[in-house]
Amino acid sequence: MEYLAKSAGETIIQHTENLLKNYDLLKKYYPEIPVNWSLLRLICKYHDLGKINELFQQKIREGTMKKEGEIPHALLSIALLPVKELKKVYGVADVKAMTYAIALHHERDFSQLTKDQYDNEIGKLQVPAKHFPFSELGLPFPNEIKRPDARFYRFLHRPSSKDDYFKLYVMLKGLLNRIDYAASGDYPVEYPANFLSHNMSRVLNGWKQKSPTGTADWNEMQKYVEQHQNDNLIVIGQTGLGKTEAGLLWLGDNKGFFTLPLRAAINAIYTRIRDGIADKANYQQQVGILHSDSLAVLLAEDSENEVVELDQLANYLNETRSWSLPLTVTTLDQTFDFVYHYAGFEKKLATFAYSKVVIDEIQMYSPDLLAYLLKGLKEIQDFGGKFLVMTATLPTYLLDLFQSQGLKWEMREQPFLDEDLLERHYLQLIKDNLSAEMIAKLYQKGKLLVICNTVRKAKEVYQELSTLLPKVEIQLIHSQFIRKDRQQKEQEIMEFAQSNQAGIWIATQVVEASLDIDFDLLITELSELNGLFQRMGRCYRKRSLVNRNKPNVYVFDGGDNFTSGISKSEYSIVHDEIFSLSKKALRSKEDGILNEHEKMSLIAATYTTEALKETSYYHQIKTMLAWLSVTENDDKSEKEVKRLFRNIQSRAIIPRKIYDDFTTEINECVRVLTLTSKEISQQFKENPSIIRRIYRSKLDDYKISIAEWLFIKCAQQNQVQFKEIGKYEGFYIVDGKYAKNYGFETLHGVEEDRFF
Numbered sequence: 063m064e065y066l067a068k069s070a071g072e073t074i075i076q077h078t079e080n081l082l083k084n085y086d087l088l089k090k091y092y093p094e095i096p097v098n099w100s101l102l103r104l105i106c107k108y109h110d111l112g113k114i115n116e117l118f119q120q121k122i123r124e125g126t127m128k129k130e131g132e133i134p135h136a137l138l139s140i141a142l143l144p145v146k147e148l149k150k151v152y153g154v155a156d157v158k159a160m161t162y163a164i165a166l167h168h169e170r171d172f173s174q175l176t177k178d179q180y181d182n183e184i185g186k187l188q189v190p191a192k193h194f195p196f197s198e199l200g201l202p203f204p205n206e207i208k209r210p211d212a213r214f215y216r217f218l219h220r221p222s223s224k225d226d227y228f229k230l231y232v233m234l235k236g237l238l239n240r241i242d243y244a245a246s247g248d249y250p251v252e253y254p255a256n257f258l259s260h261n262m263s264r265v266l267n268g269w270k271q272k273s274p275t276g277t278a279d280w281n282e283m284q285k286y287v288e289q290h291q292n293d294n295l296i297v298i299g300q301t302g303l304g305k306t307e308a309g310l311l312w313l314g315d316n317k318g319f320f321t322l323p324l325r326a327a328i329n330a331i332y333t334r335i336r337d338g339i340a341d342k343a344n345y346q347q348q349v350g351i352l353h354s355d356s357l358a359v360l361l362a363e364d365s366e367n368e369v370v371e372l373d374q375l376a377n378y379l380n381e382t383r384s385w386s387l388p389l390t391v392t393t394l395d396q397t398f399d400f401v402y403h404y405a406g407f408e409k410k411l412a413t414f415a416y417s418k419v420v421i422d423e424i425q426m427y428s429p430d431l432l433a434y435l436l437k438g439l440k441e442i443q444d445f446g447g448k449f450l451v452m453t454a455t456l457p458t459y460l461l462d463l464f465q466s467q468g469l470k471w472e473m474r475e476q477p478f479l480d481e482d483l484l485e486r487h488y489l490q491l492i493k494d495n496l497s498a499e500m501i502a503k504l505y506q507k508g509k510l511l512v513i514c515n516t517v518r519k520a521k522e523v524y525q526e527l528s529t530l531l532p533k534v535e536i537q538l539i540h541s542q543f544i545r546k547d548r549q550q551k552e553q554e555i556m557e558f559a560q561s562n563q564a565g566i567w568i569a570t571q572v573v574e575a576s577l578d579i580d581f582d583l584l585i586t587e588l589s590e591l592n593g594l595f596q597r598m599g600r601c602y603r604k605r606s607l608v609n610r611n612k613p614n615v616y617v618f619d620g621g622d623n624f625t626s627g628i629s630k631s632e633y634s635i636v637h638d639e640i641f642s643l644s645k646k647a648l649r650s651k652e653d654g655i656l657n658e659h660e661k662m663s664l665i666a667a668t669y670t671t672e673a674l675k676e677t678s679y680y681h682q683i684k685t686m687l688a689w690l691s692v693t694e695n696d697d698k699s700e701k702e703v704k705r706l707f708r709n710i711q712s713r714a715i716i717p718r719k720i721y722d723d724f725t726t727e728i729n730e731c732v733r734v735l736t737l738t739s740k741e742i743s744q745q746f747k748e749n750p751s752i753i754r755r756i757y758r759s760k761l762d763d764y765k766i767s768i769a770e771w772l773f774i775k776c777a778q779q780n781q782v783q784f785k786e787i788g789k790y791e792g793f794y795i796v797d798g799k800y801a802k803n804y805g806f807e808t809l810h811g812v813e814e815d816r817f818f
Contacts (some may be wrong), residue, residue, distance in 0.1 A: 065114045065194055066122045068246070074113055075198050080245035081106040088241065091254045092317065095416040096446045097233045101152060101160050105238050107199045109164050112138030114190040115183060133183050134170040141184045142191070144202065145210050154213060159230035161215045167238050169405040172218050180217065184209055223403070223694060229445065236412025240385070243409075249381050252317070253347045255388035259315045261339050262307070280311070283478035287312040287450065290472055294443065296451045296461070298477035300658050301599035305452045306331055309420040310339065312450050313389065317417040320391045321398075323426045325353050326552055326577055332359070332391040346374070350382030352392040357759045358545065376752035385413055394431055398438040403694040404702070415445035422452050424460070425592040426574070429679055432460075433686035436467045443469060454599065455592050455662060457669030463683065479658050486602040490613035490653045494621045496587045498526030504616055505531070505566065508582035509559065512568045513597050515587045515627035515635050517542050521804065524568045535565035541572055542805040544720055546763040555579060571635070573600060580604065585616045587625040590636045590644040591668055595661050610655065619645050633769075637679035643668050713773040714765045715782075716793055719800035724764055731761040735787045761793065766806055768796065776808055 067077035085106050089099060112135035113119070121129045140161050148157045187207050196203050209215070221231045244251035269278035280288065283299045288311040295312065299305055309320060322328050332351040340348045351359055360375060381387060397419070400410040419442065427435060439449050451471075464471065492500070501512060501523065512527075514520040517540045524538040537558070539551040555567055559579035571589070573579065574596045584601035588594060598615055607614065618625065627635040634641075647668040651660075674680040721728060734742070734757045739750040746753050773796070776782050781797035798808040 063193055065190070066119060067110055067113055069122055069125060074110055075195065077110060077245060078107055078199055081109075081241050084241045084244045084251040088237065088251050091252050092416050095233075095237070097237060097412075097415075098152070098156060098230070101156055102234060102237055104148075105160055105163055105234055106241060107201055108139055108143055109167055109238060109242065110135065110139060111142045111194070112136060112140075112187075114194050115187060116190065117183075119190075131179075131183075133175055133180060134168060134172065136165050136168050136170070137172070137175075137180060138183060138187060140165050140215060141187060141207050141209055142204050143210065144204060145214055149214075155227040156230060158214050159221075159227045159234050161210050162219075162221050162227075162231050163235035163238055165215060166220065167235060167242065175218075177217055181209060232408045232445070233412050233415060236408035236410070239406070239409040240413065243384060244386065247380060247384070249377065249384065250386060252386055253381075253388055255315050255317050257315075257341060257344075257348050258310055258313055258318075258339070258389070261341070262311055265307070265339060280307070281478075281480075284308045284311055286474060286478070288314075291316075292448070294449050294469070294471040296456065296464075296471050296473040298453060298456050298473075298662065300477070300479045300483070301454045301596075302483065302604045303478055303480055305422065305454075306334065309422065309450060309452060310335070313418050313420065316388075316448075317413070318389050319397055319414075319417060319419045320389065320422070321394055321419060322391070322422045323394070323431075324423075324572075324574075325355060325393070326572065327423070328353055328391050328393065329359050330578060335389070335391065346378045346381075348387065349389045349391065350378070350387040352382050352390050352396050354393075355545070355759075355762070356382070357755055358549075358762065361756065361759065362549065372748045372752050372756070376749050376755075379752075379755070385410075394427070394435065398434050399700075401434050401437045401441065401690055401694070404700045406700055411441060411445060414442045414447040416447065417442075418448040418450070420450045420452065423596075424451050424453050425455055425457065426596070429682035430686050432463075433683050433690060436463060436469070436683075437687060437690050439464075439469055440467050455595050455665045457592070458666050459669050459671040459674050459680065462671045467687070477658075477662055483604065483606055484657045484659065485607050485610075485655050486605065486658075487598050487615050487656050488607060488610065488613045488654060489598075489615045489617060489651075489656045491648050491651075492616055492618050493649075494618055495623065495625065496523070496585070496618040498523050498530055500618075501527055501566075501585055502530040504585060505534075505583070508564055510566045510583045510585065511573070511579075511581040511600055512566060513573065513584070513586040513600075514568065514570055515589050515625055517570055517805070519587070519626035520568050520570050521807070524804070527566065527568070531566070535563070537565070537567045538569075538804060539567065539572060540570040540805060542766055542768075542807075543802075544717070544764050544766050544800075544806075547802055547805075552577060573597075578603075583614055583616075586618070587627075588617055588619040588641070588645060588648070589625070589628070590640045591647060591665055593636070594644070594648075595665070598661075607655065613653070615656075617648065619648060637677065639674075639677040640679055643673060712767040713770055713794065714762075714767050715773065715796045716764050717766065717800040717806045718795055718797045720764050721795045728761065728764055731757045732785070732787050735761075735791065765793070768806075768808075772808065779809075781809060 065074045066072070067074040082103070085103055088095070115135065115138055117129040117132040118135050121132065143161065143164070145157060145161070148160070184207060191204060191207060221228055225231070241251050266278060266280065270276060281303060283297060283303050284307055287295060287297060287308045291312055291314050297308065299308070320331065322331065328351060332349065335349050336345045357379060360378070382390060397410065400407040421435065424435070442449060494500070496514065496519070512523060514523060520538060520540050524536065528536050537554065539555055541548070543551060555573070556577055556579055558565065558567065559581060571593065574593060579600050580603040581601045584598060586594065586597050594617065601614055620628070624638065624641065628638055628641045630638050647664055651664070716728070735754060737745070742750040742753050773782070773794070776796050783795045784792055785795060786792040796808065798806055800806045
């Protein structure tokens with residue numbers, strides 16, 4: 063009799079052999095992983111042996127979901143472990159970690175099980191065990207089949223950070239999960255990290271060939287990180303110094319994650335690496351992009367060049383999401399949610415144990431995300447991984463928080479600056495609120511970028527300025543455009559910045575650190591110093607001042623009031639205390655040239671622990687850190703953690719105008735999403751899973767996110783309609799105005815200040 067592991071007919075022996083192949087790949091590519099390799103190999107062999115039980119075999123052959131009285135096979139697998147013999151070789155802690163890794167390798171609810179039921183099913187293993195070919199896996203026939211005693215496994219217990227074998231358990235279970243999922247999904251658990259070092263040298267040679275003198279070299283910052291590849295680093299470097307290249311040089315030929323706070327920035331860096339650094343023929347085995355809209359990015363890129371091979375795209379997405387690629391460009395919520403220690407977190411933390419992670423633009427994270435980041439970096443450090451924090455401005459209180467969390471790093475005393483580009487900005491502070499009238503007076507020619515704190519303010523300025531300057535080309539970009547219009551806007555502003563055109567773009571924080579653009583003049587509201595200096599990086603990005611007697615940056619600080627979006631409420635775009643500190647710091651400076659040294663000195667002097675420790679902003683970080691520590695062993699589900707981590711306070715909707723204009727396209731998406739897998743296969747001749755992903759992505763092209771409170775208000779006024787997609791899915795249509803040049807507005811014109 064053959065003992066099956068999968069409904070497709072794969073036997074336990076075959077499945078286990080596939081695990082061992084992936085085990086061999088993992089060990090070959092990353093032999094330095096801090097894990098007991100022989101124990102991991104044994105776990106691969108034993109993890110599914112519990113499937114020999116009669117109820118599981120009946121279920122597989124009958125094609126049913128579950129049999130009456132069946133218990134999770136992983137609990138039966140540990141009854142086949144030769145615990146006494148293993149203890150003699152490895153010791154109690156290792157065997158305990160091994161036992162729990164197998165018992166919990168599937169996230170199942172054991173709460174309804176009783177010990178009597180468990181022991182009864184273990185007793186029934188005696189019969190199938192007599193016929194199972196253990197020798198084919200190089201395993202001895204079990205001398206006894208019994209539940210491991212309490213020294214090695216306590217019924218219904220889940221290991222936590224309080225257990226002395228916790229780190230051993232995380233590494234074994236996490237890597238077993240990675241290997242098992244790869245074997246089941248028929249993809250390699252890892253690809254080799256062997257392209258960056260060679261290809262970065264190729265990039266440098268390309269620069270030399272383009273140089274008029276035939277010479278080029280990495281700059282001081284890039285050389286520094288390359289020399290410190292084995293260290294945790296914090297690097298402060300001026301905008302435009304090549305931090306992306308520095309991050310890649312530091313990663314070298316190691317498994318790496320490049321994290322950024324904004325999807326537009328992720329898209330841009332992924333494209334740069336894919337097209338300019340990775341091997342063209344093999345990029346899908348080298349670099350991946352991972353965020354909530356990554357499928358849309360891949361579809362858009364591929365459709366410009368060639369017909370999309372859907373099976374290939376499905377494999378690429380799956381391998382990226384499974385962390386099989388050596389380099390992943392991603393967001394914090396896709397990676398650092400492991401800090402909650404939810405059921406199944408181990409595979410992420412175990413991977414970080416042999417990885418290097420780059421954190422770019424750390425100053426842009428909210429207090430709760432900073433807390434996640436601090437706790438995550440500490441756990442990564444404790445498990446053996448490395449981190450590089452790169453930023454143009456680093457508040458000193460952050461360094462104190464790093465130290466208080468026990469993080470260790472190297473950092474050069476002086477920031478990295480471009481001596482030829484120290485003076486790029488002449489700043490004039492205006493103690494008033496930003497207005498279209500003032501912008502019209504200040505603008506004369508060239509490229510002007512206006513940055514407002516909120517969508518509402520940006521729209522107001524756009525409308526009024528269009529009336530005041532009817533002959534000037536004026537464009538608007540913010541978050542309240544449907545996705546396909548937003549992507550077009552991002553492309554248009556980058557093309558405009560590189561052209562010889564004159565005109566005005568009005569924007570929100572969406573351009574603060576996400577788009578590689580360069581304007582001649584910046585007019586902005588004050589949000590806070592970090593944000594201001596990021597905004598200034600969009601003006602004279604890589605060029606020195608031409609006119610040293612005339613401002614190229616005007617900052618409106620609100621006068622005696624707050625600027626738009628700033629308040630004492632929870633909806634403020636930045637904490638009001640941080641805004642007030644920033645305003646005070648700016649007012650202490652005279653108008654004039656603000657060089658790079660002065661920018662960094664202002665940040666260091668303003669954002670001190672002493673200045674912030676009594677603020678609600680700082681208190682929020684400390685409270686979140688404490689809460690994470692207290693709740694990390696609460697057995698939250700992964701779905702719950704995703705919701706907590708993203709701090710979801712918004713709702714994806716389709717504006718009524720968009721639904722009316724694109725009813726045919728939207729209904730086609732709905733039609734496909736309601737088809738059965740068989741119907742999709744018959745119609746498209748493709749994998750149903752990737753077809754569903756594609757049509758969900760197409761549907762998302764017509765969506766925007768609005769604040770949850772605004773959604774509720776619209777619903778209370780009967781302005782919301784729900785459209786069902788099958789039994790468990792659907793979308794909301796919200797009444798309101800929408801224009802391609804203006805974006806969305808609810809019927810009463812009320813908008814959420816926190817959105818940008």
